[in-house]
Amino acid sequence: xxxxxxRVLDRMAQGLLGTAMDRPEGRMKVTGTxxxxxxxxxxxxxxxxxxxxxxxxxxVTGIDTEKVQxxxxxxxxxxxxxxxxxxxQGTAHExxxxxxxxxxxxxxxxxxxxxxxxxxARHAAQALTVTYDxxxxxxxxxxxxxxxxxxxxxxxxxxxxxxxxxEAAFAVDTRYTTPPHSSAAMEPHASVASWTDGRLELHGxxxxxxxxxxxxxDALGVDEADVRIHSPYVGGGFGAKLGIAPEAVAAAHAxxxxxxxxxxxxxxxxxxxxxxxxxxxxxxxxxxxxxEGRLTALGHEDWVSNLPGEAFAEPTAQGTHFLYGGDxxxxxxTLARVHRPCAGSVRAPGEAVGMxxxxxxxxxxxxxxxxxxxxxxxxxxxxxxxxxxxxYSERGLGxxxxxxxxxxxxxxxxxxxxxxxxxxxxxxxVASAVRVNALMNSTARVTLNPDGTALCETDMTDIGxxxxxxxxxxxxxxxxxxxxxxxxxxxxxxxPKSSGSGGSWGAQSCGSAVFLAAQGxxxxxxxxxxxxxxxxxxxxxxxxxxxVQHGFADLIDSPLxxxxxxxxxxxxxxxxxxxxxxxxxxxGVHRDTGEVRVRRMLGVxxxxxxxxxxxxxxxxxxxxxxxxxxxxxxxxxxxxxDGRIVNHNxxxxxxxxxxDVPDLDVVLLEDTRDDEANPIQAKGIGxxxxxxxxxxxxxxxxxxxxxxxxxxxxxPDKIF
Ligand code: MOS
Numbered sequence: 152x153x154x155x156x157x158r159v160l161d162r163m164a165q166g167l168l169g170t171a172m173d174r175p176e177g178r179m180k181v182t183g184t185x186x187x188x189x190x191x192x193x194x195x196x197x198x199x200x201x202x203x204x205x206x207x208x209x210x211v212t213g214i215d216t217e218k219v220q221x222x223x224x225x226x227x228x229x230x231x232x233x234x235x236x237x238x239x240q241g242t243a244h245e246x247x248x249x250x251x252x253x254x255x256x257x258x259x260x261x262x263x264x265x266x267x268x269x270x271x272a273r274h275a276a277q278a279l280t281v282t283y284d285x286x287x288x289x290x291x292x293x294x295x296x297x298x299x300x301x302x303x304x305x306x307x308x309x310x311x312x313x314x315x316x317x318e319a320a321f322a323v324d325t326r327y328t329t330p331p332h333s334s335a336a337m338e339p340h341a342s343v344a345s346w347t348d349g350r351l352e353l354h355g356x357x358x359x360x361x362x363x364x365x366x367x368x369d370a371l372g373v374d375e376a377d378v379r380i381h382s383p384y385v386g387g388g389f390g391a392k393l394g395i396a397p398e399a400v401a402a403a404h405a406x407x408x409x410x411x412x413x414x415x416x417x418x419x420x421x422x423x424x425x426x427x428x429x430x431x432x433x434x435x436x437x438x439x440x441x442x443e444g445r446l447t448a449l450g451h452e453d454w455v456s457n458l459p460g461e462a463f464a465e466p467t468a469q470g471t472h473f474l475y476g477g478d479x480x481x482x483x484x485t486l487a488r489v490h491r492p493c494a495g496s497v498r499a500p501g502e503a504v505g506m507x508x509x510x511x512x513x514x515x516x517x518x519x520x521x522x523x524x525x526x527x528x529x530x531x532x533x534x535x536x537x538x539x540x541x542x543y544s545e546r547g548l549g550x551x552x553x554x555x556x557x558x559x560x561x562x563x564x565x566x567x568x569x570x571x572x573x574x575x576x577x578x579x580x581v582a583s584a585v586r587v588n589a590l591m592n593s594t595a596r597v598t599l600n601p602d603g604t605a606l607c608e609t610d611m612t613d614i615g616x617x618x619x620x621x622x623x624x625x626x627x628x629x630x631x632x633x634x635x636x637x638x639x640x641x642x643x644x645x646x647p648k649s650s651g652s653g654g655s656w657g658a659q660s661c662g663s664a665v666f667l668a669a670q671g672x673x674x675x676x677x678x679x680x681x682x683x684x685x686x687x688x689x690x691x692x693x694x695x696x697x698x699v700q701h702g703f704a705d706l707i708d709s710p711l712x713x714x715x716x717x718x719x720x721x722x723x724x725x726x727x728x729x730x731x732x733x734x735x736x737x738x739g740v741h742r743d744t745g746e747v748r749v750r751r752m753l754g755v756x757x758x759x760x761x762x763x764x765x766x767x768x769x770x771x772x773x774x775x776x777x778x779x780x781x782x783x784x785x786x787x788x789x790x791x792x793d794g795r796i797v798n799h800n801x802x803x804x805x806x807x808x809x810x811d812v813p814d815l816d817v818v819l820l821e822d823t824r825d826d827e828a829n830p831i832q833a834k835g836i837g838x839x840x841x842x843x844x845x846x847x848x849x850x851x852x853x854x855x856x857x858x859x860x861x862x863x864x865x866x867p868d869k870i871f
Contacts, residue, residue, distance in 0.1 A: 188382070204258060214282075249460065325512050328433050344412065345406055361649070427495030437451075438450075438515075454484075458488070511849045545826070578851045592660070601710070608647060609622075612641060663829045667717060728834070736847040748811075749851075756820065
């Protein structure tokens, strides 16, 4: 990394970056005035409703369009064409794995009914008769599926785990299962499409616009230059909006065919079925240690599923590869092909569920060795990456565990099953948190005006995470401006192409691009004064060099624009870089019913530079709440006979509500800026908060009542 680069932000004078600044669009979002995709209106807009397959596997043999065509308001019934497209994950330019008239799962889109109003379209869609030729014997259960693969490339075998397990002083060989999850974003997927002079304009709800443009263009058979997507405000994504979903393709296709703007909004059940689920997992953990609890063997095997032909497989063991040591290691993944709705990235793909199993297994090892769970973890932090030998960049895990223990009162924890308070068994649990840190190519444009206002433009999205806020802060800090002088324009694919929001890479990738663009402006100003950029102080709309102060208007008489591009290749790949943390949970388990209540939680995180204390903490809160859900209630249930999602709504898919969530304490460790990570020394935080959180709760349940739940979620029936 450029030696002059690290900590350059520390020398800035404005004092805006890192503060708990409110989100500029926050009020609009909570008052319902930030327009969401489904709210865009166009002259002559008509409404499409997708029709879902009711069979698991087979072919569409007929669609009785005649009956519905005479219904009030109905304009067209469409089938075939590019209607079926699973949420692609970088699958532009690859043949879609599914295409009509073949049916691959219950809930697959098979037709689109377009009518003058939403209600007419929905009514006609419900009345539409689709006939099928059913295929027999479709596998819907990963446990018994006949088509499975264990890719050799994904197998990692280091040393000899079987012998190491046999010779270990303590050994744990255990299995955990986690259910499928749904992203369940508050805003359902919606697209409003219109074509002008052969160019598509689509208001949608997406996370990564440049990829979404490519996917949509590919699905429609048009040039990327002929597709423009707007997603200025997104009501949650969590992975479900990483790739283009069927409603966007359907709206664009219908609008082109009919020559009218078309809106397609997914119903909540359709969001569950037509977008993506997280795969269920079965995980085998093998941990062997010497007499002092130092790992000699570490194995993590997992079994996941997806539709035939789909490339994605939940990267369950992603964090396990570098979190703990152990010379003898074994990793393998088996993917079962099943006819359930498409599996894909749901928040913190990999660590969200992999860390449940790993961290509960570590708790089992702590119990077996009699070593305190925190001490056990501290004894097993490797010097270097245990598989490729790379040094770690900033890794605050030890501090997170130690500081958290002190703050949480870990020393008051009692042996398992010994603390009964009234009708409640009470216990504490801990888990490490880890999430890989990715960087993605990202470009941004910053314009400084002579009047001291600035504009920041990129196709970056804000999916509720605070992009508008942190980009405002980076520009303000670099150019010495107040937030009120800065406009940040996002969510338009015609703007410079960014990383988008996903995989917790948005803040550091896009933030670095904005930083580099602003640095370009500082350099240009410095050149005008004939000094080095580092010798300038920009504060409150003034530029100071030596003891001479200038206004911007003294230096520029027209807008000054610079672009910044972050190439991941620009940053060091000589380090193992990740976000770290530690979760602490205290639960009560009712002694008669087995009901679990989380009493308090603490998360301590080491995430590099904190760009905005409020939005960063808020991401951690959200992740920990997901941890509560995945520990106790969240579970997609598939009908064992046909694979359909039975609980495809927010009444029966049990997310935690306010009464399930106690006070959550979040600590962001100071001075953990990661000079190796990227120019702004920040690391991803969106997904770190979930990774491990449910493990801490599972471990607290064990500590409370002595019951080890290995099949999540830990519903009361699994406890007593
Ligand atoms: Mo995230 S699951 O990469 O939006």
